Amino acid sequence: MAEPCEHFNGIGAVEPQTRGCQECLALREPWTELRVCLTCGHVGCCEDSKHAHALQHYNATGHPLIASLERGQNWAWCYVDRRYFDPMPIARPRRRSWLAALLKRRSTTRPG
Ligand SMILES: [Zn+2]
Numbered sequence: 001m002a003e004p005c006e007h008f009n010g011i012g013a014v015e016p017q018t019r020g021c022q023e024c025l026a027l028r029e030p031w032t033e034l035r036v037c038l039t040c041g042h043v044g045c046c047e048d049s050k051h052a053h054a055l056q057h058y059n060a061t062g063h064p065l066i067a068s069l070e071r072g073q074n075w076a077w078c079y080v081d082r083r084y085f086d087p088m089p090i091a092r093p094r095r096r097s098w099l100a101a102l103l104k105r106r107s108t109t110r111p112g
């Protein structure tokens, strides 16, 4: 199995922040596939999607690692090293926890 790159040292367990691409949801645009940032849990669309928000997130933040959120896919990608990790060497963020995370967030009072 491929050795994880150094960037895996900088990440922890993340929860996907949203149930779809955050930016596409705001724009009401469709996407093709979803990727999750392994640094902060940002959910963005893949490079086959119209807006490639996962890539835009990397360009904006420098967060190096993403994973696929698609069912049956268990790979990660490092933008810095341009390397695939399949299967990814850490626990994959779980889709199932989205709802719980959203409910948790809604129950805490936050402006907006
Ligand atoms: Zn790397």
Ligand SMILES: [Zn+2]
Binding pocket: 021, 022, 023, 024, 025, 031, 044, 045, 049, 051, 052, 053, 054
């Ligand atoms: Zn998007």
Ligand SMILES: [Zn+2]
Binding pocket: 037, 038, 039, 040, 041, 042, 057, 061, 063
């Ligand atoms: Zn991020």
